[in-house]
């Protein structure tokens with residue numbers, strides 16, 4: 083099986099009026115999103131969600147500093163699009179989003195499968211669990227220059243994708259989208275695409291500082307001339323080889 087996210091592709095369409103669309107973002111069944119985290123006075127202020135790393139479930143070769151930096155960047159990308167901010171917490175037990183590395187069967191009904199295959203999974207709102215397969219060779223560097231493993235997986239790319247699930251996005255059928263379900267080894271794919279942003283903003287509204295036009299412009303230019311694919315470095319051959327689409331059947335709110 084090609085390396086991919088463990089969240090099932092089954093999902094509900096964005097809305098009945100969008101049923102004609104063939105390639106698009108999607109939500110989990112019932113369209114859950116985070117409600118808590120706002121200050122509750124209804125004045126539209128930014129909602130704040132906390133996240134923490136499991137003190138017990140880590141991988142020894144990744145430094146805490148690198149892991150924190152990578153996740154900070156991944157959270158910031160979503161924050162830029164929606165009025166939700168993320169704050170790291172030292173209190174794992176009470177944090178909204180709980181991040182950890184696990185091996186094989188780890189008690190949530192969705193065993194990890196060793197090298198490649200399923201890379202990670204996350205639960206839909208407001209569960210907050212984000213799990214990474216400890217059997218992967220995770221790379222937290224800015225590029226793969228110093229990484230020798232042919233099966234290295236980019237932590238930032240997977241973190242960005244899984245945070246999308248934590249917030250309520252299911253898998254997109256748009257190949258370029260961060261929420262597409264598979265990722266090749268040694269591939270970096272961290273920039274939100276128009277499809278990702280439209281999906282998440284339909285759930286949470288827009289960050290007032292977000293400029294959709296600049297995103298559209300950069301995406302259009304990259305589509306037309308094949309350069310400027312910010313955050314995506316791949317050969318189409320490699321992508322086609324690894325892109326897979328195994329659907330883990332029937333799971334909607336279990337380990338999604």
Ligand SMILES: [Zn+2]
Pocket residue numbers: 087088089243244247253262263
């Ligand atoms: Zn996924």
Ligand SMILES: [Zn+2]
Pocket residue numbers: 184188190192203213
């Ligand atoms: Zn899990």
